[in-house]
Amino acid sequence: MIAPATAAQRGPWTLTSLLNPSSVAIVGASDNLHGHTGRAVANLLRTGYAGRILPVNPRRDEVQGLACYPSVTAIPDAPECAYLLVRAALVPDAVRECARAGVRTIVVCSSGFAEEGDDGRALQAELAAEARAHGARLLGPNCIGVVNPSDRFVAAPTFNLTYDYVPGGIAVLSQSGGVGVNVLNRAQGRSIGVRAMVSLGNEADLSAAELLDHLVDDEATSVVALVLEQLRDVPAFAAAVERAHAAGKPVLALKLGTSDVGARSSQGHTGAMAGSHAVFSDIVRRLGVLEAATLDELLDTAHVLDRGVRPRSNRVLVISPSGGECTYLADRAVAQRMELPDLGEETKARLARLMRFGNPTNPLDLTGQVIGDTALLEDVLTVLDQDPAFDAMVVGIATFGAHDADRLLPQFVKAASSSARPTVFSAWTARHVTERAEQVLQDAGVPWLPTADRATAALSLATRLAAPPSFPVRTDTPTQRIERPRFASALPNEAESKRFLATHGLPVSEEVVVDSLQEALPAAERLGWPVVAKQLAGGVLHKSDLGLVKLGLRDPADLGAAWHELATIVREHDLDARGVLLARTYAGVELIVGATRDPVFGPVVMVGSGGILAELVGDRTFARCPVSVDEAREMVSRLRVARLLDGYRGKPHDTDSLAAVVARLSEVFAASPWLAEVDLNPVLVQVSGAGATVVDAALVCMAPDASSASL
Template identity: 55%
Template sequence: MNEEETLTGTGLDAAGRQPLDLGALLAPRSIAIIGASGNDEGYSSRSLANLLRTGYAGRIFPVNPRYEELEGLRCYAKVSDIGEPVDAAILLVRADLVPETVRDCAGAGVKAITVCAAGFAEDGETGRNRQRELVDLARAQGSRLLGPNCIGAVSVTDNVVACPTLNITGAHTAGHVSIVSQSGGMAVNLFNRAQGRGIGIRGFVSVGNEGDVDVADLIDAFADDPQTKVIALFVEELRDLPAFKAAVAKAHRAGKPVLALKVGRSDAGQRSSLSHTGAMGGSHTVFRTIMEQLGVLEVDSVDALIDTADLMTRVPVPESNRVLIVSPSGGECSYAADRASELGLDVLALSEETVQALSRTMRFGTPSNPFDLTGQVIGNMEFLLEVLGELERAPEFDMVLYAIPTWGAHDAERLLPGFITAAESSTKPTVISAWTADNLTERGGEILADSSAAHFASADAALTALSHLARWAALRRGAGDASARSSVMPVPRPVELPELPTEHQAKAFLRQHGLAVSREVLLADPAAAPKMAAEIGWPLVAKQLCANVVHKSDLGLVQVGLRGEAELARAMEDFADIVAAQGLESEGLLLAELRQGAEVIVGGVRDPKFGPLVMVGAGGVLAELLDDVVFRQCPVTREEAAKAIGGLAVGRLLRGYRGTAYDLDSLIELVVHFSELFAASDWLHQADLNPVIVSETSQGGAVIVDAALILTPVH
């Protein structure tokens, strides 16, 4: 039994915390609305109005000492006066009244307390202290607190619409997508957008400040919820990464995808730019790659979030990203094929066997992918079903798009049922896109809405959702297993290393810990340069080391490919002029062997949220310009390193381009080894190994030819 099983076996959640009672939050048998009022236009009347309007079946207890009754219901002065169990309470009172109200609710045994008021952690240290007080009051009695500064929760499945807003759609369609949002407004927007398009939702929860109940709590709870198939997140930041990781792993074991729409993507000014790694390790870059490592699918728009989540509840997981495009319009075939390719889907040719089988059915035209049904389909349902059935049996693709043009009622009624039948019976992820046009395509929309087929209002939306589905399948197959990572023993801080070591000092430290670095010699006396250069061998690299200078090449202090004493002498003269002009402090001349191969950057940075991270990407002086990098939490396994490198453009180069392949295995081993060293060296703030030269296969492996380390200050 592993640690996680031991914890959950004791009634704790996947992160070892008291689990959330989802039933008390989304399916309460009774609800107290504290601060409810009779003002029809006021904020405090809306939760009661929503519950009555939607026909909530449980007991409702308005709580407000100013009233004896509201809407025909007895009104209580406080929750403890009710005299019977209350599952949930919605607090609509001012911030200064919240603490005593939470105390009363918790003392009365309320299981789930939702605090809608603002004026807590978002208001600075004083507000954070008030928020901690609320949480302590609730937890002392075994209650869980949602918020503060939130809009509460809605369950379509259980007909619980207790949130204090009137801006919520009136017609509700139940489904299997559960939404968790750190924004109350966006929780409602996502819900309304989905419901308005006929996308079924299980419910949503707005977590607000996450004083107690947080995103991880809800992922953990929805992982156990039989009504939830997909968990969709709207997040600004993750406040408890270990709990989040444990909850996501639990959801994946339950077969439930987790999707995320991240906002607040700006990286401006949040990190030190002393190293390339620090400059490129912006908050969203790190978030995106860590989500990939955990198997969380990140999307970039509201529609992509709800479209993809809905699609995941309707179709199986594809085996690959190979898609077949079928349309009665040749132009739409070409358009959809272009968009599919742009989105990273493979539109491969049909096999010879499939072409021959289809040729026996078609009267004219050559079968291909994309597949143009031509005018043969019009009015011939038997032909349509025969062709679509033959395509379903073809093994050379794993997803299907039926791309329909703007059909009016006549063609929609005659032809859409055939596509719907094929989509509903397919064993592969199959979707229908049907372009919409006001006053023309409404009947087609009704026919599609009455079916169980996954359908979209444009080929763009359909292909975007399919591309996300394929990416999720790849993430699911490659999500890292934290238990497979090696444990690391702490590495003590070397007393001789300054906070900003020279390249020579940095490489000596790396060499000491088993990493391959280039052969070099540091000279204090320039007169010894010709002799030492001959020993290293021409051509070589000359570098002028100076105190507190990290990017030597930016100042002209690196010269590569020197082929004799004359060139070396000129380089040394140039270095001397630059040092004098810049007022720099020389720390010696470094002569190093010249390595040939592909340039890669490997780096490390300590993120305040995600901890120690290793970065790998295209290296050299263009590292930041190319932006071909990926981050992973340290330490990484060999499998994680291989997958990370394989997803980069430089990874494709290393695997082999125009007959030249590089020693990828050596680079993978170097990344793994460095990630372990960086994780173990908590005093090491940032690191650049740039470039790492990866030689052609069997010609020398991966070698660090330049390195910069930044140590945390000693206080």
């Protein structure tokens, strides 16, 4: 029997023991090729894995022609990796046996752990602790393991795998086993090389963040594609992405669960507009992760990046022998937010001398002239390559049959291969027509995609590498702490909320609370007509929904009428009246600034188009708290309303003051763990130099005994 060993005796864990171990034990192996217990061994045998395959089953002496061991401890030399294919009740003992025997990586394919509730989570944590105590690491549970085309290591116990493997530089880390297999199969079906696909499962131990960090040092990996349902360790993930950027290895992500169905409910606008995906998108973008919208976009972009497409900007040249294809590609490129700069004057003149162009432009229709003159095509492409106006090129190929594929495609491929600018081919495919064209492109090793839509989407996403993240995502814990005031309830009224905010440096509107019309009239005179009247009521967060906000009151008569209307609404709805808030009237562009606590990213700040349409318009950006004024300014610049703020058809507005409000709120919220949510809606941004004013505000407090772990 093998004596137990400690972590210190075994040395550091390495990625090799997961991706390409020298030996692998299959615990629970069988001859049943129609079940997962037999499929793992069968997959290893059929793919030509060079290491030792060690079936483990106490009821068998042989499995699929291989000697079978009654236990892992009965194996003379400890296997480097073990796959556990036994039911959940047997997993703890199996993990304990593997860890103590010296197995370096334990892959738990069995389900029945965290996905089953609190008891399963606790058991899952015990599995990870037992493995790590003995120097082993655990993948899963509830996963399908690893498929490694590069080293012919396919231990995944699944039937739904391609039988043809093409090695490459794309590493896929997927929290969903099924989607991970989809990515792998689609890649291999198009001869797109894959380094490995790792199914992460519940991430009891080995996480997406840690494996990403290991892949940064893996020479065979050029691009990492992530399929994520959630991030479990934001600081570790941020650090790994930063290392990947430094190593020149792009990180892509596809987020599962982006629909409103999964969005959490909230009392305030900010939480309602957050949801997991909106926050996820903005924060991973700030990390420098390229987020794909679809599975195809994830794989397509990984493919072009793996083939060396790294544009310096989003300025692209579109060319095709088809005028219609040129136009369609150009439309799709612009829709993908790429720029099509005009060709230089010298380039136009040289092209005019070569071809019968009326006005050579971008997109560039090569016309039928090149179909019968490959030398002309080569000359034209040489001229284009010398034009500095663009940094990438998209070549649109129609449904070329074998004749044109053999005559013309090599010229395009030759030009693309010798060009200093990266080129992506859009080559439409049609069964029984384009097979030869596909083969020519495949053999040439150039990045190509089967539609114009996919080619432009992938290139556009790749161009975002040219603008690395300007600001780091804060993952530390603020040292400042703001104590909780004595509010009357968990929903302070607007006056209480604004007093708190003003105390901590936020610019709120000039206002006063009055209890009678007799008090209101002189107060309005002091504030200056016109004024705003808002009925304060206990437990009412959005006053306008009940008609409790009266705007543009220009004189005592208006104020008197509004006062009686508010009193009527209070009686009809039996509200707990807390006085009427009178405020100055401010002019400006309405924005919303808010903060909430995301279950993954913790405290986040938001800025977006404001007013009653805040949720409907959906124009907002998020960042993890706290942010600097410069970071807040960048957030504002990403809004659709930014053009209006910058002076579209009018004077520019005070975006510096708006950025200061965003930054200060982020600091206050990060330092106030008792706050669940803050809405400043609207913040009125006045013309440049005139400031920004918080006109309405709502605070949502946590219960007094709530945890402050999200600080």
